[in-house]
Amino acid sequence: MTRRSALLILEAVELLTSNRDLDRFRASSGDVVLIPTMGALHAGHESLVRKGVELARGRGICMVWVFVNPTQFNDPADYARYPKTLQADVDLCTRAGAAAVFAPSAPDIYPPNQQIPVPSLPEQATRPGLEDAHRPGHFAGVCQVVLRFFDLIRPRCAVFGEKDWQQLQVVRAMTKRDRPEIEIVGMPTVREPDGLAMSSRNRFLAPGDRQKALAISRALVGAGRVKTPAEAEAAMRSTLRDAGVETEYAVVRDAATLLAPATGALRALIAARLGAVRLIDNVLWPSI
Numbered sequence: 476m477t478r479r480s481a482l483l484i485l486e487a488v489e490l491l492t493s494n495r496d497l498d499r500f501r502a503s504s505g506d507v508v509l510i511p512t513m514g515a516l517h518a519g520h521e522s523l524v525r526k527g528v529e530l531a532r533g534r535g536i537c538m539v540w541v542f543v544n545p546t547q548f549n550d551p552a553d554y555a556r557y558p559k560t561l562q563a564d565v566d567l568c569t570r571a572g573a574a575a576v577f578a579p580s581a582p583d584i585y586p587p588n589q590q591i592p593v594p595s596l597p598e599q600a601t602r603p604g605l606e607d608a609h610r611p612g613h614f615a616g617v618c619q620v621v622l623r624f625f626d627l628i629r630p631r632c633a634v635f636g637e638k639d640w641q642q643l644q645v646v647r648a649m650t651k652r653d654r655p656e657i658e659i660v661g662m663p664t665v666r667e668p669d670g671l672a673m674s675s676r677n678r679f680l681a682p683g684d685r686q687k688a689l690a691i692s693r694a695l696v697g698a699g700r701v702k703t704p705a706e707a708e709a710a711m712r713s714t715l716r717d718a719g720v721e722t723e724y725a726v727v728r729d730a731a732t733l734l735a736p737a738t739g740a741l742r743a744l745i746a747a748r749l750g751a752v753r754l755i756d757n758v759l760w761p762s763i
């Protein structure tokens with residue numbers, strides 16, 4: 476008896492590495508659902524790509540952008556060592572069913588003779604005690620590159636992860652104000668089986684720090700069970716301190732405005748450092 480092996484035929488994604496490639500591809504691609512990333516893709520990114528493929532079905536294509544944006548890094552060492560894994564990224568995008576990967580060079584996005592505007596920052600970007608306090612200038616770079624890619628690609632919709640909660644609120648507010656025709660879709664955080672939020676930076680954790688990093692998701696889950704935001708903040712700080720994790724912030728904020736809690740949906744957010752690695756995570760608060 477002969478057995479025919481199942482043949483899985485995957486249509487390779489188009490790899491576009493310049494604005495010229497993009498223009499040629501865009502001429503016939505129809506509606507685009509865009510997945511912005513800095514590459515080094517993992518299962519968290521893959522969930523965004525699969526959502527993009529679903530949203531594009533029957534009315535266009537899903538395109539993944541892979542670009543390590545220099546203007547959003549305030550630490551040159553962090554930028555220099557950001558992982559680059561383009562071939563593996565292209566393979567993941569093929570498996571997930573994307574039609575194209577746009578991976579331009581920095582001079583394509585920031586030509587030396589052209590000033591790329593930095594949009595004014597939505598107020599969510601500069602809330603005290605959050606990202607701006609620890610990564611000044613970061614959201615200016617994020618807003619700049621997002622608007623630049625939106626104008627190059629002109630997507631119908633773009634998918635972002637809730638893992639970067641503040642970024643999602645900033646991009647939502649800027650897009651609503653500056654490019655209201657583009658829909659922003661948020662996707663839940665994908666975690667490792669032990670709870671650690673997936674991140675391209677996890678690969679840099681020393682073995683002992685990988686274990687310590689679990690205190691971040693543990694602190695968020697524990698904080699979801701206490702009664703007031705102030706108690707939740709104290710509980711998160713103490714869980715992180717006990718684990719020997721350096722806390723940048725551990726706070727409960729309004730989920731949309733990122734102000735100190737009033738009424739409505741709230742979010743617990745943590746940024747922490749393990750050696751040279753900075754990790755962020757967040758959950759809905761309270762969780763029960």
Ligand code: AMP
Pocket residue numbers: 511512513514518519520522523634635636637638639662663664665666672673674675
């Ligand atoms: P990055 O490449 O890390 O800049 O992330 C690109 C996009 O993927 C952003 O919208 C992130 O919020 C999202 N993302 C990163 N990690 C995860 C994760 N673990 N789960 C879901 N989305 C993620």
